[in-house]
Amino acid sequence: MTYMAIPNIGNYTIALATAVESLGIKAWASTATTPEALKLGIDAAPESVCLPLKAHLGHFIEADRAGVEYAFMVNSVGTCRLRYYRHMIGQILKDMGLKIKIFGLGFDGFKPPIVRYFDPGPITFLKPLFHTVLKIKVIDELEVASWRTRAIEITPGDTTRVMNKLLLELSKSKTMAGTRAIRKKVAGCFAGIPADKEKKPLKVGLVGEISFLRDKCLNKNIEYILGSQGIELRNFFLLGEELKNISRIVLLNQNRRKSLSRIADLYLQCSVGGHALDSVAHSIHCADEGYDGMVHLCPAGCMPEVSVRPILKRVSKDKDIPILEMSYDEHTEGVGVATRLEAFADVLMERRKNTSLTR
Amino acid sequence: MNNYGYLGIDVGSISTNGVIISPEGEVLHEIYLRGKGNPIESVQLCLAQLTAELPDSFRIKGVCTTGSGRILAGAVVGADVIKNEISAHARAALHLYPDVLTIFEIGGQDSKVTILRDGAVVDFSMNLVCAAGTGSFLDSQARRLNITIQELSSRAMTSANPTNIAGRCTVFAESDMIHKQQIGHDQKDIMMGLCHALVRNYLSNVCNGKEIKPPIVLQGGVSANNGICRAFKEALQCDIIIPPYNMVMGAYGAAIIAGKSCLEKTKFRGKEVSTHHIITKGFECGDCPNNCEIIEIIDDDKLIGRTGGRCGKWEGKTGTRESLKRTGPAGPVSGHSTDRQMEDKTCKQVDNVPDLIQIGIPKN
Numbered sequence: 001m002t003y004m005a006i007p008n009i010g011n012y013t014i015a016l017a018t019a020v021e022s023l024g025i026k027a028w029a030s031t032a033t034t035p036e037a038l039k040l041g042i043d044a045a046p047e048s049v050c051l052p053l054k055a056h057l058g059h060f061i062e063a064d065r066a067g068v069e070y071a072f073m074v075n076s077v078g079t080c081r082l083r084y085y086r087h088m089i090g091q092i093l094k095d096m097g098l099k100i101k102i103f104g105l106g107f108d109g110f111k112p113p114i115v116r117y118f119d120p121g122p123i124t125f126l127k128p129l130f131h132t133v134l135k136i137k138v139i140d141e142l143e144v145a146s147w148r149t150r151a152i153e154i155t156p157g158d159t160t161r162v163m164n165k166l167l168l169e170l171s172k173s174k175t176m177a178g179t180r181a182i183r184k185k186v187a188g189c190f191a192g193i194p195a196d197k198e199k200k201p202l203k204v205g206l207v208g209e210i211s212f213l214r215d216k217c218l219n220k221n222i223e224y225i226l227g228s229q230g231i232e233l234r235n236f237f238l239l240g241e242e243l244k245n246i247s248r249i250v251l252l253n254q255n256r257r258k259s260l261s262r263i264a265d266l267y268l269q270c271s272v273g274g275h276a277l278d279s280v281a282h283s284i285h286c287a288d289e290g291y292d293g294m295v296h297l298c299p300a301g302c303m304p305e306v307s308v309r310p311i312l313k314r315v316s317k318d319k320d321i322p323i324l325e326m327s328y329d330e331h332t333e334g335v336g337v338a339t340r341l342e343a344f345a346d347v348l349m350e351r352r353k354n355t356s357l358t359r
Numbered sequence: 360m361n362n363y364g365y366l367g368i369d370v371g372s373i374s375t376n377g378v379i380i381s382p383e384g385e386v387l388h389e390i391y392l393r394g395k396g397n398p399i400e401s402v403q404l405c406l407a408q409l410t411a412e413l414p415d416s417f418r419i420k421g422v423c424t425t426g427s428g429r430i431l432a433g434a435v436v437g438a439d440v441i442k443n444e445i446s447a448h449a450r451a452a453l454h455l456y457p458d459v460l461t462i463f464e465i466g467g468q469d470s471k472v473t474i475l476r477d478g479a480v481v482d483f484s485m486n487l488v489c490a491a492g493t494g495s496f497l498d499s500q501a502r503r504l505n506i507t508i509q510e511l512s513s514r515a516m517t518s519a520n521p522t523n524i525a526g527r528c529t530v531f532a533e534s535d536m537i538h539k540q541q542i543g544h545d546q547k548d549i550m551m552g553l554c555h556a557l558v559r560n561y562l563s564n565v566c567n568g569k570e571i572k573p574p575i576v577l578q579g580g581v582s583a584n585n586g587i588c589r590a591f592k593e594a595l596q597c598d599i600i601i602p603p604y605n606m607v608m609g610a611y612g613a614a615i616i617a618g619k620s621c622l623e624k625t626k627f628r629g630k631e632v633s634t635h636h637i638i639t640k641g642f643e644c645g646d647c648p649n650n651c652e653i654i655e656i657i658d659d660d661k662l663i664g665r666t667g668g669r670c671g672k673w674e675g676k677t678g679t680r681e682s683l684k685r686t687g688p689a690g691p692v693s694g695h696s697t698d699r700q701m702e703d704k705t706c707k708q709v710d711n712v713p714d715l716i717q718i719g720i721p722k723n
Contacts, residue, residue, distance in 0.1 A: 017718045030717040034648040160670075164716070171716055217649070217715075221669060313568040322482055334669070335427055336469075336485075343445035343483055350479040 003028040004070040005063030005100070007056050010214030011143065012239045014171040015135035020072070022128040023118040028068045029059070031167070032217040037062040042330050044092055050081065050299040051329055052211035055218055057089050064093070064100040071102045072114065080274035080304050131176050133243065138183045140240035142166055145190040147234060150227030151201035154194045160224060162189050201232040202348050205286040207279040208297030209305050212328060213237040219297055219328070220337040226295070229345045234291075236282045237275070267311050274304030280311055287319035292348045294321060295341075300329040322347060363418040366409070366627070367614030368402060368436065369444065369607065370394075370428030373467025373494060374580060375401035377409045378610040379419070382618060384454055388412060391606045398428045399637050399656075402435050407633035421617035422627045423447075425609050430674075434656045434664030435637060437628035442616050444609050449473050449480045451612030452576045455602050460572040463591070463599075464608075465561065465581035467494045472566045486565050494581045496529045500536070500553060504546065508584070511550050515586030518551035526556025554586035558594050573597045578608040628663075635659055644668060646684060647715045 002025040006016050010031060017027035033055045041058025060071045071093075073086040086104040093100055103114040115125070142163055150159040166182060166189060173179045204226060212219045213235055226233055245256040257271065260281035267284070271277050283294050296312055298305035309325060316323040324344045326337065361381055369376045375398065379388045388409050394401045423440040424433040425447040433441045444466075452462045453475065462473040470493050474482040486493070501511045522544045525535040532553070539549055562571075575597065581587055582605040591599045604611050640655045647670075654667045665673040672683055 013718065014716065027718055030648060030715055032649075032715045034715070035650065036648070168716055171718055310568070317568075325484075335430075339427070339443045339445065340485055342443040343480075346443070346446045347480045347483060351481060354477065354479050 001026055002070070003063075003068040004072055005029060005060055005068045006072050007074065008033050008059055008215055009211070009239070010216065011139050011167055012136060012214065014167060015132050015139055015239070017171070018128050018135055019132040020128075022120060022125045022132075023115070024120045024124050025070070025118060028063050028066065032215055033059055034062065035217065038217065038330070044096060048301060049088075050209075050301045051218060052209065052215075052299060053081065053085055053088065054330065055211065055215065056085065057092060060089060060093060060100060060102070061096070061098065064098045068100060071100050073102055073104055075104045080302070082274070131179065134176060134179050134183075135170060135173075136239050136243065138170060138179060138186065139167075140238050141183065141186050142170075143235065143238065145186060147223070147227065148232055149190050149193055149195060150224075151230050151232040152195040152197065152199045154196060156228050158193045159190070159227070162193060165189075199230070201230050202292045202345070202352065203232045203234070203290075204348070205282060205291050205294045206233060206235040206297065207282045207294060208275070208326075209299055209302050210237050210275055212297040212299060218299075219326075220332065220334045222295070222297070222326075222337065222341065225338055225341050226345070229342065231345060231348075234286070236278060267315060268308065272304050272307045274302065276304035276308040279305065280308050280315065283312055283315050283321070283323060284319065287315065287321040291321065292352060293344065294323040295344070296323055296325050298325065298327050300327050322351070362414070362416050363420045365421045365423075365614045365618040366419050366436075367447070367610040367612065367617060368405065368422070368424045368426075368432050368438075369447065369609035369613060370398050370402060370424065370426040370432045371444075371467055371580075371609070372427055372469075373498075374606075375405050375426075375428075375432075376607040376610040377405040378604070378607050378614045379409055379413070380611070380614040380618060382420075384615055384618065386604055386611060389604055389607045389610070398431055399435055399639070402428075402432045403633040403635075403637070406436060406630060410630040410633070413630075419625065419627050419630075421620065421622045421625050423613040423617035423620075425613040430666050431654075431656065434666065435658075436632055437626040437663075439622050439626050440613075440617055440620050442613060445471055445473060445483050445485070446480070447609050447612035447616060448578060449475065449483075449612070450615050451604075451608040452578065452602065453478060454612075454615055456574060456576060456600065459574050459576050459600075461575040463561075463575060463577045463582075464579040465493060465577075465587070466579040467498075469493060470561055470565050470579075470581075472569055472571075474569055474571075482569060484565055484567075484569060494579075496532075497553070497557065497581065497584065497587075500533065503533075504550075512584040512586050514547045515550040515554050515584075516589060518545075518547040520548055521555055522548045522552035524549070524552040524556040526553075526560040532556055551586055551590070554584070554590040555594070558587060558590040562594060571595065574600055576600045576602055578602055578605045580606060582606070632658075637663075641667070642680075644673065644684075648717060649715055 004020050004025050005028045006020060008029050013029045013031050020027035037058035038055055040061045041054035045054045045057050063071060073089055075083055075086050090102040146159050146163045153159050170182055173182060206213055214237060223233055260277050263284050264277060264281040268280050286294055312323050364379050364381050364387055367378045373394055375392045375394050377390045378386055380386055390405055390408050392401055392405050422436055422438045423442055424438040425442050425444045429441050448464050449462060452459050457478055460475055464471045469486050471485045473480055498508060501508045522539050525531050536549055577599050582601055588599055635658050637658045640657060641652050644651045644653050649669055651668045653665055653673045655662055656664045662677050665676060668674055676683060
């Protein structure tokens with residue numbers, strides 16, 4: 001069997017693994033970067049590049065060691081370094097003398113090179129793609145349900161376990177019918193978790209760089225830490241939403257970015273690359289929606305996110321919404337992250353108590 | 360005098376501090392110990408010295424640990440509450456000065472600013488990925504000049520004409536200091552310049568964008584340095600309050616938190632803990648590719664807690680290794696009392712799920 005290593009983007013890796021089947025090969029990935037892979041990446045990459053590149057690079061090195069022949073890396077058309085990731089990673093892997101062959105998602109004619117290379121038949125090609133879209137939808141639903149339930153669960157860990165069980169089933173599901181059956185189960189499974197329905201949990205929005213929003217190895221399991229302190233989350237990266245956005249651009253020429261820039265207009269008039277505009281727009285949006293706070297995840301040296309940091313400070317002041325800034329690099333310790341998040345939760349709790357007293 | 364009180368322990372990167380307070384919140388005993396690289400021994404020593412002067416009838420009704428080593432310390436002494444140091448410091452400052460609006464806290468390896476309004480924390484900030492401008496830096500510079508940190512403090516105060524030192528980064532600050540020293544600047548001026556650089560760096564990095572309003576309380580290990588206090592006063596043009604227990608405010612706050620958490624029965628393992636032989640043992644979990652290294656804390660052959668896992672199935676639990684293996688993510692990651700056995704009866708059927716799902720491992 002031929003394997004292809006694909007980037008880890010959190011739980012969505014499960015869906016992307018299905019997409020790889022459309023090429024008639026199998027995917028090699030996991031739902032979080034392993035600490036071992038991260039170590040390999042840190043050793044191989046230049047010191048000053050951002051942590052997501054190191055994580056992806058390490059993942060591909062690990063793949064090569066496991067005997068995987070091909071790798072796939074997205075090229076973003078955005079203006080951040082992600083655009084050069086494929087070239088950088090490809091070059092580093094070549095310099096290291098590894099045999100793994102890396103593909104990008106580029107077009108140079110009717111068929112992308114990656115499709116031409118494996119040349120699958122039309123049915124092999126299309127069916128898994130529909131399946132992928134379905135899986136992405138299911139994972140979106142799972143994520144949204146888990147953010148809500150984890151904050152109000154009575155026994156800590158229940159939500160995570162239910163979620164992981166469903167994800168495991170999803171990763172094993174080979175047919176559309178099987179995936180649809182899982183989709184039907186989602187609501188019931190989460191409703192079955194004993195929870196305190198009366199509780200009004202604190203609401204916090206997560207914004208920032210996408211690898212950090214998704215990969216729990218990189219962000220030190222931030223969703224879990226916040227959730228287990230009784231905080232309801234909204235993570236502003238859902239792959240389903242991103243896909244809808246792409247189809248909207250293609251079909252209706254309606255860019256979500258336009259609506260985001262309308263929200264952020266007072267603070268940021270141009271796109272600074274990456275998901276920085278999203279961070280600003282979502283923070284403003286959340287403040288208006290009555291969220292209790294925001295957490296901004298930013299890898300040290302991430303140009304787009306670092307540039308919007310002062311803007312977020314201003315938003316925080318104008319809109320009176322606390323924004324916690326988290327800066328990550330390879331030396332970031334889980335304890336430090338947990339300390340900040342705990343203190344942040346304390347602050348939000350006290351704020352809520354005070355506002356309810358004055359009202 | 361009451362015959363009971365509360366204990367707070369702050370295990371920081373450089374020092375281990377302990378405070379015992381009366382139920383009214385008065386400090387009965389305090390201790391500041393420079394750590395010697397072994398947090399468990401430091402905590403034991405701290406406990407032994409704190410309780411040595413207490414009468415036998417004195418009972419400790421609650422224990423709270425804080426600081427970066429709070430989970431380990433909590434397991435060793437048997438803490439009722441484990442709290443982050445930001446909240447602990449704020450609690451102590453609020454107790455002494457109810458109208459405080461800003462707290463500066465500079466410790467061994469991290470520096471924080473806490474903004475309070477109407478007696479409640481509304482915002483805080485902590486140094487992110489750089490430890491420039493913390494106690495460790497002052498320490499190493501004092502060592503390089505071959506003087507004690509106390510001497511650095513007192514000599515800096517005598518400077519009338521501080522040297523300007525680049526404070527953006529500790530390495531550049533050091534080379535700039537060497538340069539200034541080589542071209543003949545007086546040592547006391549360099550020291551005061553160093554204090555100014557540290558304060559400037561702190562104000563522009565940690566306090567960036569925060570509204571700094573007096574009254575300001577300065578606490579943490581570095582607050583004992585008069586040069587730093589002077590530099591803060593000159594930079595902000597206002598008075599800085601140094602609280603009476605400035606070195607042990609974290610532990611004091613922790614003790615107050617323990618006192619206020621209405622405990623029925625404490626989990627404190629008694630002052631005899633200080634004489635026990637406590638060791639740690641590490642092993643790799645191996646249930647998923649995260650391969651967390653789990654640390655077991657063993658007190659005279661009896662397991663008293665575990666730390667180091669990511670998914671929470673090991674944290675603070677004392678069951679046997681075999682019974683916990685492959686139980687899947689459950690339980691809190693941190694910030695909760697240790698020794699709390701989780702009852703997983705509700706979700707038994709969904710066990711055996713790793714923290715991380717791997718797709719397509721080639722069989723070779």
